[in-house]
Amino acid sequence: MEIKEEGTSEEGQHFLSASQANDTDGTQFTSIQKSANEPQLEFTLACKDLVAPVRDRKLNTLVQISVIHPAEQSLTRYSSTEIVEGTRDPLFLTGVIFPSEYPIYEETKIKLTVYDVKDKSHDTVRTSVLSEHNKESPSEVGRSFLGYASFKVGELLKSKEQLLSLNLRTSDGGKVVGTIEVTVVKMGEIGDGEADHITTDVQGQKCALVYECTAPESVSGKDNLSFLNAVLKNPVCKLYRFPTSDNKWMQIREQMSESILSFHIPKELISLHIKEDLCRNQEIKELGELSPHWDNLRKNVLTHCDQMVNMYQDILTELSKETGSSFKSSSSKGDKTLEFVPVNLHLQRMHVHSPHLKDALYDVITVGAPAAHFQGFKNGGLRKLLHRFEAERRNTGYQFIYYSPENTAKAKEVLSSINQLQPLIATHADLLLNSASQRSPDSLKNSLKMLSEKTELFVHAFKDQLVRSALLALYTARPGGILKKPPSPKSSPEDSHSQDQPPPMRRQDSIPHHSDYDEEEWDRVWANVGKSLNCIIAMVDKLIERDGSSEGSGGDKDGEKDPALADSISSHPREDWYEQLHPLILTLKDCMGEVVSRAKQSMTFVLLQELAYSLPQCLMLTLRRDIVFSQALAGLVCGFIIKLHTSLHDPEFLQQLYTVGLIVQYEGLLSTYSDEIGMLEDMAVGISDLKKVAFKIIEAKSNDVLPVITGRRENYVVEVKLPATMFESLPLQIREGQLVHVYPVLFNVGINEQQTLAERFGDVSLQESINQENFELLKEYYTVFMEKMPPDYISQFQEQNDLKGLLENLHQNVQAKKRKNVEIMWLAATICRKLNGIRFTCCKSAKDRTSMSVTLEQCSILRDEHQLHKDFFIRALDCMRREGCRIENVLKNIKCRKYAFNMLQLMAFPKYYRPPEGTYGKADT
Numbered sequence: 001m002e003i004k005e006e007g008t009s010e011e012g013q014h015f016l017s018a019s020q021a022n023d024t025d026g027t028q029f030t031s032i033q034k035s036a037n038e039p040q041l042e043f044t045l046a047c048k049d050l051v052a053p054v055r056d057r058k059l060n061t062l063v064q065i066s067v068i069h070p071a072e073q074s075l076t077r078y079s080s081t082e083i084v085e086g087t088r089d090p091l092f093l094t095g096v097i098f099p100s101e102y103p104i105y106e107e108t109k110i111k112l113t114v115y116d117v118k119d120k121s122h123d124t125v126r127t128s129v130l131s132e133h134n135k136e137s138p139s140e141v142g143r144s145f146l147g148y149a150s151f152k153v154g155e156l157l158k159s160k161e162q163l164l165s166l167n168l169r170t171s172d173g174g175k176v177v178g179t180i181e182v183t184v185v186k187m188g189e190i191g192d193g194e195a196d197h198i199t200t201d202v203q204g205q206k207c208a209l210v211y212e213c214t215a216p217e218s219v220s221g222k223d224n225l226s227f228l229n230a231v232l233k234n235p236v237c238k239l240y241r242f243p244t245s246d247n248k249w250m251q252i253r254e255q256m257s258e259s260i261l262s263f264h265i266p267k268e269l270i271s272l273h274i275k276e277d278l279c280r281n282q283e284i285k286e287l288g289e290l291s292p293h294w295d296n297l298r299k300n301v302l303t304h305c306d307q308m309v310n311m312y313q314d315i316l317t318e319l320s321k322e323t324g325s326s327f328k329s330s331s332s333k334g335d336k337t338l339e340f341v342p343v344n345l346h347l348q349r350m351h352v353h354s355p356h357l358k359d360a361l362y363d364v365i366t367v368g369a370p371a372a373h374f375q376g377f378k379n380g381g382l383r384k385l386l387h388r389f390e391a392e393r394r395n396t397g398y399q400f401i402y403y404s405p406e407n408t409a410k411a412k413e414v415l416s417s418i419n420q421l422q423p424l425i426a427t428h429a430d431l432l433l434n435s436a437s438q439r440s441p442d443s444l445k446n447s448l449k450m451l452s453e454k455t456e457l458f459v460h461a462f463k464d465q466l467v468r469s470a471l472l473a474l475y476t477a478r479p480g481g482i483l484k485k486p487p488s489p490k491s492s493p494e495d496s497h498s499q500d501q502p503p504p505m506r507r508q509d510s511i512p513h514h515s516d517y518d519e520e521e522w523d524r525v526w527a528n529v530g531k532s533l534n535c536i537i538a539m540v541d542k543l544i545e546r547d548g549s550s551e552g553s554g555g556d557k558d559g560e561k562d563p564a565l566a567d568s569i570s571s572h573p574r575e576d577w578y579e580q581l582h583p584l585i586l587t588l589k590d591c592m593g594e595v596v597s598r599a600k601q602s603m604t605f606v607l608l609q610e611l612a613y614s615l616p617q618c619l620m621l622t623l624r625r626d627i628v629f630s631q632a633l634a635g636l637v638c639g640f641i642i643k644l645h646t647s648l649h650d651p652e653f654l655q656q657l658y659t660v661g662l663i664v665q666y667e668g669l670l671s672t673y674s675d676e677i678g679m680l681e682d683m684a685v686g687i688s689d690l691k692k693v694a695f696k697i698i699e700a701k702s703n704d705v706l707p708v709i710t711g712r713r714e715n716y717v718v719e720v721k722l723p724a725t726m727f728e729s730l731p732l733q734i735r736e737g738q739l740v741h742v743y744p745v746l747f748n749v750g751i752n753e754q755q756t757l758a759e760r761f762g763d764v765s766l767q768e769s770i771n772q773e774n775f776e777l778l779k780e781y782y783t784v785f786m787e788k789m790p791p792d793y794i795s796q797f798q799e800q801n802d803l804k805g806l807l808e809n810l811h812q813n814v815q816a817k818k819r820k821n822v823e824i825m826w827l828a829a830t831i832c833r834k835l836n837g838i839r840f841t842c843c844k845s846a847k848d849r850t851s852m853s854v855t856l857e858q859c860s861i862l863r864d865e866h867q868l869h870k871d872f873f874i875r876a877l878d879c880m881r882r883e884g885c886r887i888e889n890v891l892k893n894i895k896c897r898k899y900a901f902n903m904l905q906l907m908a909f910p911k912y913y914r915p916p917e918g919t920y921g922k923a924d925t
């Protein structure tokens with residue numbers, strides 16, 4: 001019989017669709033699907049009275065689960081249990097789960113093969129697909145066959161109490177070598193009080209394990225899940241049962257899913273960059289006539305900028321070929337065409353069903369640290385590169401005007417406001433005229449209100465010294481436009497500080513004053529907008545007043561009009577209002593046009609300065625920042641959508657969304673040594689840049705549920721769609737479009753051998769300053785949270801959570817000069833969970849160290865929140881690492897079931913970050 005391996009990203013996880021599977025070879029099979037999103041079948045295993053091949057040998061056993069699909073006769077390896085040591089009656093904690101997508105039917109046959117493991121270092125070190133000729137696969141090395149049993153799924157489901165007790169037989173089918181019990185697990189389906197007592201002897205200790213569940217409790221709402229499944233792909237599911245401290249069972253479903261957002265967000269973002277840069281290039285072209293010096297600079301900038309846009313377009317074309325992709329493997333980290341795509345992004349979910357407690361979900365997004373791998377780290381990462389770039393720009397005396405990053409950002413913001421507000425004001429002005437022509441006072445008042453609001457915003461956007469100083473600078477750059485003193489932007493504190501130093505703009509020092517420049521002209525142009533709005537307001541007041549008075553005095557008590565007044569009204573024909581307002585609106589539009597043209601040019605001139613200095617370095621830095629941001633944003637959007645869907649039922653969470661916003665906590669495991677310093681420097685900036693992102697929740701109008709991004713580099717809004725029924729259940733503020741802000745924080749603790757080197761011979765200051773800065777950010781969020789959430793909620797919240805104590809503890813740990821202080825990560829993660837935040841764990845590839853950390857976090861939660869029996873902590877940890885979702889993650893990344901650690905590396909790891917024997921080794925990463 002042919003044997004295939006399942007459970008790899010290549011084969012096992014790309015399941016047949018239900019319709020495909022139901023009709024294989026035209027034969028109909030009996031479906032066992034219960035509900036679209038629930039696993040189809042879950043069972044646990046235990047053996048009894050196993051017979052050892054050699055007398056008195058203590059058995060170390062595992063069960064390998066294989067599937068014989070009814071349409072084929074070949075055997076597909078599906079999963080394994082963990083190894084239970086030293087007993088003839090092993091009770092396995094790792095169960096078997098067939099997720100909703102898996103083609104399994106009542107006719108499907110399951111084969112259970114029990115092995116005695118002699119050498120653990122060989123076990124689980126399996127390749128993904130067995131070679132046809134190699135019958136003795138690496139998985140058989142170090143283990144010997146004890147016996148097997150098989151059953152049909154239908155037999156199990158129809159059995160009394162959904163339990164089968166099967167004889168294990170030798171390969172010739174003759175001798176019975178023990179029994180194996182298969183018990184169906186119905187997570188959340190056993191009513192309160194029902195219990196199934198199992199007595200077992202685990203590792204020599206007798207303990208009565210009670211299998212008991214509380215009433216079913218939907219943890220996230222089934223409707224939400226189906227919607228969520230539109231963005232999550234290729235789930236890998238694992239099942240465990242662990243004993244609690246009062247000797248009952250808890251059940252754990254572990255799920256790991258890819259997301260199509262891995263590719264969708266980068267594509268959206270690159271399209272936006274292209275749009276933004278094309279628009280900027282056009283604005284630079286439209287700067288008007290410049291002196292030969294500036295004109296040459298402009299030409300040079302445009303050549304480079306056009307090349308850059310072409311490059312983004314090429315990347316987008318390449319990415320667009322990746323239709324349907326939802327995963328970038330760790331081995332593709334350095335691929336140029338996939339640079340914007342996050343590495344190994346997954347939702348890692350733990351669903352806990354434990355006695356007496358409500359079901360709980362714990363989500364962590366695992367992803368490779370956002371970093372520009374293709375560009376490399378020879379010169380460091382963004383944090384250092386940006387800092388160096390600014391310092392050089394500030395200190396180089398050359399023919400450019402130095403605008404600080406704050407000023408450049410401000411210029412982009414002004415340009416963005418112009419582009420947004422000008423069309424809006426024009427629309428509201430037209431609506432006002434429309435109301436006027438309909439002679440509708442109420443509608444006129446409403447239109448005027450909207451017009452005034454937007455115009456005030458518009459006027460406010462230019463209330464900045466930067467616009468004035470840039471106008472002056474631009475004037476000097478025009479042919480013949482020269483000044484005595486160089487214009488210098490004064491709005492940033494850094495600049496006022498640098499005023500004490502000699503001014504850097506030496507070229508302009510020698511330029512004589514140009515007497516023609518009228519510095520007040522801009523104020524006049526700008527003020528004219530306000531003035532023309534005031535004229536409109538006055539006119540509307542007048543029109544409404546006249547209308548009111550004519551109506552009020554013209555009608556008698558019966559509502560009949562005085563014929564004399566009726567005459568006077570008819571002398572103001574209907575189009576009067578329109579005609580009165582029309583010229584004023586035209587004036588407003590003209591004044592606005594004048595402001596826009598000047599402000600746009602002056603702000604574009606600021607951007608030209610930034611670009612003109614150190615081409616192409618400046619553009620390469622922007623590219624690097626875009627790449628890192630894209631990876632970070634893809635993860636964030638994924639985390640946000642998952643959080644939203646799983647917490648939609650929680651009114652406090654929804655209130656938190658629009659009153660406070662969400663904390664997003666990143667755990668970094670990078671070392672501060674060699675290339676990973678650069679990665680950490682990239683990551684720190686990428687995560688900090690997420691502050692520029694806000695979310696808007698909108699109603700989905702079609703089946704396209706994918707988020708849409710709007711905005712430009714300084715300011716993005718991600719529109720997340722919800723189906724009508726869910727959208728309607730949201731608070732009014734969110735439905736009305738109030739933005740949801742995010743507060744990203746990063747805590748990094750290097751744990752590997754490289755970090756040991758950094759601690760002994762290198763420098764850990766980068767990690768220290770990141771942790772300190774981010775502690776301050778976390779504290780700020782906490783303060784806002786306490787201020788803005790309702791007092792009733794806060795008093796209850798404080799009773800249940802000692803957040804203040806946790807923060808104090810974190811602060812002490814951040815200050816302490818302790819090596820590999822992983823306490824920082826546990827505290828930061830706990831605070832994040834308690835604050836309802838979004839959790840992330842990252843290392844270089846999100847494969848090995850991340851897997852250790854995320855499994856440790858899961859087991860620590862089970863211990864602290866779900867009373868995991870203390871004697872089973874390590875066993876639970878080993879189960880998850882040996883047979884859980886994370887080893888599948890390694891497999892799907894590098895096609896090998898081994899964490900890429902060697903003994904030496906592991907010796908440097910903190911104790912609980914070391915995987916069990918047999919699961920690690922030299923891997924070709």
Ligand SMILES: O=P(O)(O)O[C@H]1[C@H](O)[C@@H](O)[C@H](OP(=O)(O)O)[C@@H](OP(=O)(O)O)[C@H]1O
Nearest residue numbers: 330843844845846847848849850900901925
């Ligand atoms: O190349 P060796 O010496 O085997 O070291 C590995 C590390 O031990 C792993 O920790 C790295 O993976 P993670 O970044 O997922 O932890 C792993 O990263 P990679 O999978 O990206 O190559 C390697 O750096």
